[in-house]
Amino acid sequence: MAGESDRLNAIVTIKPGAGGTESQDWAEMLLGLYLKWAARHGFRAEILDITAGEEAGVKAVTFRVEGENAYGLLVGESGIHRLVRISPFDQAARRHTSFASVFVIPEVDDRIEVVIKPEDLRIDTFRAGGHGGQHVNMTDSAVRITHLPTGLVASCQNERSQHKNREMAMKVLRSRVYDLELEKRREEARKLEEQKPDISFGNQIRSYVLQPYQLVKDHRTKLEMGDVEAVLDGKIDPFIHAYLVSRRSTGAPPPASETGP
Secondary structure, three states: OOOOOOOOOEEEEEEEOOOOHHHHHHHHHHHHHHHHHHHHOOOEEEEEEEEEOOOOOEEEEEEEEEOOOHHHHHHHHOEEEEEEEEOOOOOOOOEEEEEEEEEEEEOOOOOOOOOOOHHHEEEEEEOOOOOOHHHOOOOOOEEEEEEOOOOEEEEEOOOOOHHHHHHHHHHHHHHHHHHHHHHHHHHHHHHHOOOOOOOOOOOEEEEEEOOOOOEEEEOOOOOEEOOHHHHHOOOOHHHHHHHHHHHHHHOOOOOOOOOOO
């Protein structure tokens, strides 16, 4: 069952879990995975906001994927992603487990009405911080917008123009307010329909194991792939398709896409 927002562009936020450099590096690996996936499909991916880790990786990143049905394809990626590997940051070469959260929301377009009152906004400007490397153009005109009634925040530092940064941050904020309203509807649907125990949105949805064996397993659909490097290179279509088939067959609502921890 296609969702009403499936046709829209997607806004994706990745944040590492506890574990410092390990999980921050994993978050950046996931960023690379999705950027490569988008490129394979001819989608335009644009990083809107990124905070680099102290040693490696990222503390948070938000990016936009533009293309027909981008949200519908990526919505099943929302949840906790788990990595097991020999740590490149551990001198003793021990095995580490890292977690990162992926949040996917639809980018609302002009056909969807989202009412946001100007008096409900606080707009701050700041200098883009951290080393964005190739991911971000450093500017002195980054914009952060806070929606006071909900506490939702959106920021953009990608453009050199403060006006363009404000325009894009407002797009992200409208999308997050819209997604909050959608989530209220999803919650009502979940109350009416008991979900199967293997569909656990918001929990660990997929594991990527590099050591002591190589395997990627989706814990909702039970799909497994042994070529971990290919998956990390953006070849995640089998997981996307398996999730969409499962979603259609169970009639389950799309996962709750959080607006941030």
